[in-house]
Amino acid sequence: MNIDWDDAFDNSGYVDGAADLPDRWAALALVAREELGGECGIAYGSGPREAFDLFRPAAEPQGLVVFVHGGYWHKFDRSYWSHLARGPLAAGWAVALLEYPLAPDARIAAITAAVGRGVEAAAGRVKGPMRLVGHSAGGHLVTRMICEDTPLGPDTLDRLARVVSISGVHDLRPLTAIAMNATLRLTDEEAARESPALRAPLPGIPVSAWAGARERPEFLRQTRLLVEAWERRGVDALGTFEEGHDHFSVVDALAVPGSPLMREVLR
Numbered sequence: 001m002n003i004d005w006d007d008a009f010d011n012s013g014y015v016d017g018a019a020d021l022p023d024r025w026a027a028l029a030l031v032a033r034e035e036l037g038g039e040c041g042i043a044y045g046s047g048p049r050e051a052f053d054l055f056r057p058a059a060e061p062q063g064l065v066v067f068v069h070g071g072y073w074h075k076f077d078r079s080y081w082s083h084l085a086r087g088p089l090a091a092g093w094a095v096a097l098l099e100y101p102l103a104p105d106a107r108i109a110a111i112t113a114a115v116g117r118g119v120e121a122a123a124g125r126v127k128g129p130m131r132l133v134g135h136s137a138g139g140h141l142v143t144r145m146i147c148e149d150t151p152l153g154p155d156t157l158d159r160l161a162r163v164v165s166i167s168g169v170h171d172l173r174p175l176t177a178i179a180m181n182a183t184l185r186l187t188d189e190e191a192a193r194e195s196p197a198l199r200a201p202l203p204g205i206p207v208s209a210w211a212g213a214r215e216r217p218e219f220l221r222q223t224r225l226l227v228e229a230w231e232r233r234g235v236d237a238l239g240t241f242e243e244g245h246d247h248f249s250v251v252d253a254l255a256v257p258g259s260p261l262m263r264e265v266l267r
Helices: 018-036 082-090 108-123 137-144 154-159 173-177 188-193 217-231 249-255 260-266
Strands: 039-043 051-055 064-068 094-098 130-135 160-166 207-212 237-242
Touching (some): 018 082, 051 082, 051 108, 064 082, 064 137, 082 094, 082 260, 108 137, 108 188, 130 260, 154 160, 173 188, 207 217, 207 249, 237 260
Parallel strands (some): 064 094, 160 207, 207 237
Antiparallel strands (some): 039 051, 051 094
16 A cells, blocks of 8 residues: 555644634744843754744743744744743742744755754753753754764763653654755655664663644654663663544643643653
8 A cells, every 4th residue: 555645744634724724823832022132043053043032931941941943954943942941940940942944945955954053052051951842843852862873972971861752753754755855855764864763872860752532643653663672772761652642632632731731741
């Protein structure tokens, strides 16, 4: 049976009102920036998209949550996600919202390297334990941070207490067969090399793969695949499928203090 991979990765086509979501996210994020303050546009490199926004709680932070956004490596920026800082801030954690270069200007390997530089720069701003959280393509990028060829230094890795991939893409090989690859420019070799599920993970860092139970079947598969592959390599890996949520609604829980997803991020 031939698989229609374009359909398999078409999240928007199966979520009612998906076309209106970017405007909703941008509006929520703007309100959050106005209410929360924060230091916006901190550069971590020379590129125009190599920057992050940093939000701090009122008291000394308990640690740092770094969030890496999705958009299939070619859409969105940090300005859409400021409201997601509310959950960690309410628990006393600082939050860095990371932006990175996009395809087609950057290949995925270069995006991975940029995210590594951004995580290192954010780590230098806040003391204490760290959590990496990413949604969709961001889930791919945060799990790449703990593969054996990680761009992160040992001091940052020592602080990293959990990685959470929300609806992440962990096997990039099917993407070579879809129309979007005209933008991503993935070769078969690159797709395999950049797939966390095919790489050896670093030991000792717990991983949570979290998805909505109403996701497209391919994203449910991608979630299970990472957990199964990394469990076999000795990683403490947990898969969770949250009832009632789709690819987009599942990440909203980061803005909700005490939500099941927030508890998982900070446990």
